[in-house]
Amino acid sequence: MLVQTYQKLMTLVAAVSMLTLLGCSESAFESHFEASTYTQSLMKEAQNGVGDLPGVSDLVLTRFGTPQNLVAWKKLPIDFGGITGRITAVPDSAAVKEITVELDDDATLEFDPENPPELQFLTGEAAPLTMFMASWSAEDGVVGFTNALEAAPVVGDVVVLNGGKPLAHGRVLYMQHCSHCHGTSGNGEGPTAEYLNPRPRNYQHGVFKFTTTTAQAKVSREDLRRVLRNGVPGTYMPSFVPMLSEETGELDEVVEYVRFLTMRGEFERRMVTELSADFSKDALASRKEQGESHSDIVTELKDFLSEDLPDSLEFVSDDMEQAWTEANTEDVQVTPTAARIPDSVESRRRGRELFLSAAINCADCHGIGGQGNGPQTLIYEKNPVTQELYEEPGLHDIWDNVNQPRNLTRGIYRGGRRPYDLFCRIQAGIKGTRMPSYKNLQHEDIWHIVNYVLSIPFEPEPGHIPVSAASEAAPTATP
Structure with a gap:
């Protein structure tokens, strides 16, 4: 029974296309994502899963990866870079070593055999396999591989070429300029954070204070760009221009990586919310005091992970996709309906x-x-x-x-x-x-x-409006 229900959960997971990105090899930037304090508040089985049933830590890992091996959850509106396309032909062979791809939006790919691009399968049986391209024909879209594919793709499968490099580079820049305050996971707990007042922003709520979007909307890319350009006056958040070049795209790469960390933190927190009422450490202690056994609580957790969690996953992912997509539309931009009243x-x-x-x-x-x-x-x-x-x-x-x-x-x-x-x-x-x-x-x-x-x-004194020159010149009435 548990195997069948787990297959149901994994079917839902597989339906959400994912892309594993190359991390950076610089040892100076090797790091790991820490479980949030929210996740740590859960009983161990809810954190780590039970048997084949994934807990919160597994759910986050499969969708976002590690700092060295980021995973692009294609459900979410993150710009992972690269060129997407669809497979239009696959040889009828047991050992497939080439496929034909039609690139989206008439894109072009520069192929350098000394530094060959990667091709990642986003959908189908071959997903999420990554292969280096041994050859590329821009004329007919034929991609050649040195070795045969482990699983055969089919016509219509989606692929991405040279994907993920901007996000991976954004991580390197983030580790250089941001992590010492905001932390590797974006939790606002970098090594210098304890000395700062106000504290560095913790992204894990998915909330940023200063936006040009409406009250319930998420932060826009332009809002984050503006903060990186201008800093936050009166705080330790400086301007990062020209340290981050806008011309070469570095500023946008950091913006996208911050959005990635924010969505990761928000997803983790919302998954914890689904479990915390019955399966937090405090709830566990309270239920034991009331006579429930640990094994009975774990059995109930298994039922929840297998039967209820898939619906929660679908709702949370759909809601996040909609909210983060809308944030960059005019529909949620604060737009005055009246021009500024002249200052007087x-x-x-x-x-x-x-x-x-x-x-x-x-x-x-x-x-x-x-x-x-x-x-x-x-x-x-x-x-x-x-x-x-x-x-x-x-x-x-x-x-x-x-x-x-x-x-x-x-x-x-x-x-x-x-x-x-x-x-x-x-x-x-x-x-x-x-x-x-x-x-x-x-x-x-x-x-x-x-x-x-x-x-x-x-004002000459707090709360006192200066009088106008016309008022000063007006004659004073006498009795």
Whole structure:
């Protein structure tokens, strides 16, 4: 029975095309992905699987691989590079040593016999086999191999030529420039992280704070590019241009590898969520206290892994595919429906009225003068996971860090200082934090608040709007 149900699970896995990428051979960059603290919170059998039934660690490994041997899960919208095509002819032979391929989008392949490209089978019986191409005919699309294929492909199977190299190079660049803060796995636990405040971003929630996408949308590629270009003011995140060249594609390679790590972490966390209610270490201890035996709990886990998990896998992968694809579309881009209101004393005054209003109440966090000292900074919040009070007062983010509301008098805006950047912070909120989305606020009013916020550093006293020159020149009425 377990063999049959495992075959059902593996059939679902096989239906999702995967591509094993070449890792880099530099020993300086050899590393491993650590299991997240979420995975480590599960009972061992849920982490590692039972018999042939995979646990969370196996599910993540088969879809994302190791740092030296990355796996491209083609279900997800990651640009793995390379040229895709379909097989149009296969010799009728027991030992297949050549195939005919039609490349997609009229692409061309440069073939260097001294440095032959790889061909990877993405679908069919030969997947995920990788072979070096011994010959290539650009005229008729015939690919030759030195050795016979282990399994015969069929017409219609999908292949990729020279795939994965940009992502593998992105990993090398990430290890050089990013991992010492963000960690090899993107968990924000690099060797220098403990000395930094604010802490480096942990990608494993799939959430980035400063985006130009709507409140529920994922981060876009351009959002990540902008952070790498500009850094994050007021933090230890620097600009990586020109260290990462935009002209040679290095910036985009790092962006894609960060997206890869983020999706890996999000998938792992969501798989843990499916199991944690009944099969965490805490749940195991509680169930044993109530009289259940370890063997009975493991038997129940086997049933879940074989019967329920395939449906969860399908739902999570479909949901992630949709969300990460939409993130790079205009549909989820924050787009003001009104042009920016010209900056004026009147606009700033209206913005301050909104800032202090009961409906918006920015002062509750940022303070009446915008100094980041509102009353919410003094409360003790509950941890949404444990439902216990945090040990220190203040506003906490989803990474359990205390977030001091921005002191607007300093004129330092971590998500960017363009008026549009501030518009996005108000309209879409700051993801993963207590800064909410005001998506229902009239866009003209958002622009008034933007004008006021940008003026705060230049106020003679916090909370006092400078009067206009016309007002200063107006005669004072006498009784």
